[in-house]
Amino acid sequence: MTVVSAAKSRALAFLPNKVKNQLEAYADAASTLFEVRDPRVLGAIGPSAVRGTILKRGKQGVPTIIPASHRAYFDWSYPSDFPEMAELYSRAKRGQWNGDDLPWHTSVDPLNPEVPLLPDDFLGWHRADEFGLKLDAREKAQLRHSVTSWMLSQFLHGEQGALFAAAQVTEAVQFFDGKYYGATQVMDEGRHVEVFHRYLDTKLDKLYQINDNLFVIIDALMNDGRWDMKFLGMQIMVEGVALGAFSTLYKETKEPLLKELLKNVIQDEARHVHYGVLALREHIITELSESERREREDWAFEVALLMRNRFLAYEVYEEWFEHKMSREQWRAFITGSPGMERFRHLMFARMVPNLREIGLLSDRIKPHYDRVGLSKYFGGIAADQLTGDQMLSDLDGLPRPAAAANEEYALAAE
Ligand SMILES: [Fe+2]
Numbered sequence: 001m002t003v004v005s006a007a008k009s010r011a012l013a014f015l016p017n018k019v020k021n022q023l024e025a026y027a028d029a030a031s032t033l034f035e036v037r038d039p040r041v042l043g044a045i046g047p048s049a050v051r052g053t054i055l056k057r058g059k060q061g062v063p064t065i066i067p068a069s070h071r072a073y074f075d076w077s078y079p080s081d082f083p084e085m086a087e088l089y090s091r092a093k094r095g096q097w098n099g100d101d102l103p104w105h106t107s108v109d110p111l112n113p114e115v116p117l118l119p120d121d122f123l124g125w126h127r128a129d130e131f132g133l134k135l136d137a138r139e140k141a142q143l144r145h146s147v148t149s150w151m152l153s154q155f156l157h158g159e160q161g162a163l164f165a166a167a168q169v170t171e172a173v174q175f176f177d178g179k180y181y182g183a184t185q186v187m188d189e190g191r192h193v194e195v196f197h198r199y200l201d202t203k204l205d206k207l208y209q210i211n212d213n214l215f216v217i218i219d220a221l222m223n224d225g226r227w228d229m230k231f232l233g234m235q236i237m238v239e240g241v242a243l244g245a246f247s248t249l250y251k252e253t254k255e256p257l258l259k260e261l262l263k264n265v266i267q268d269e270a271r272h273v274h275y276g277v278l279a280l281r282e283h284i285i286t287e288l289s290e291s292e293r294r295e296r297e298d299w300a301f302e303v304a305l306l307m308r309n310r311f312l313a314y315e316v317y318e319e320w321f322e323h324k325m326s327r328e329q330w331r332a333f334i335t336g337s338p339g340m341e342r343f344r345h346l347m348f349a350r351m352v353p354n355l356r357e358i359g360l361l362s363d364r365i366k367p368h369y370d371r372v373g374l375s376k377y378f379g380g381i382a383a384d385q386l387t388g389d390q391m392l393s394d395l396d397g398l399p400r401p402a403a404a405a406n407e408e409y410a411l412a413a414e
């Protein structure tokens, strides 16, 4: 413990729990900003951080209005200008599915230990004692229900952000083949909102508010007029987190309806990240100056850190443990839980190779990733070389089917 944090702990020890937790929440919000070192990145994220974590705009119980300022890019000559995107569009049309066809008749009991929503070791009960958490079997099942509902609620809110971002990007992208493809993504994201909401509403009967840090990222993307920042934020960073989270839950849940739902969503999301890689690789390498590229590289690193450090289910903490443990203890409990470790692994295994592929992992930034333990992902397979089927086979522990277009690469990578 540093001298400063020891002094802080001594000062906080004299305060009532509620005041202490509130102060800790503010300190936590402020520390979001201190992680940002590039002043241009601070300028882009700072106002959103204030709106999300201090003003809590996502939790006011009223619709949130976020101004958008991107430019719509029309082209009256309708060119065929990006064959790989055209191929993705064609695959997306064939891959459409109807949320009504999922097995909604499945009866889901979130407290049934025979069909657990999450495995027992997800939160790591063996560690609970260290943190003074004494829970009986029923309370553990209820907590599993809460954590699963929290995760799915954040998926749902993230999907609403993805729906609007996909619509904006469809307007703003300069490739006409990208606009055709983008229209399918708008449909995909609409369907994702529909199925996650239906599951939460009819099966789990519990919906959490949007996490402050997720709000910060969505707010920053919606406000940024530069289309490639929306792309980078949504198609690479948020979709990367989504794929990591969906994949973790797909792999670990025993509930068959949820598994089927996630399987379908993962197939769509794999295309979305692929699209982000195609569009950004072209744009960053051919259109941006070195200074602009560097700004995006710093932004991506900061957002990756935010995502790693900040999605810590504080909403569940406030509901369950506010009077039993400090926020700091909860942070340590959740951060070190085996399920969260597996989630972070899958998230960065998907995200970091994509950053490399679009030119945002130069030798200048690599030591920063190395410092936070992420260099092991530098050589992974990027989204343009990995289909949804291949991703699902990896998760199921089956041999990965090589798609016709990338057979050679996939085999080389084995
Ligand atoms: Fe989605």
Ligand SMILES: [Fe+2]
Pocket: 162, 189, 239, 268, 269, 272
């Ligand atoms: Fe998506």
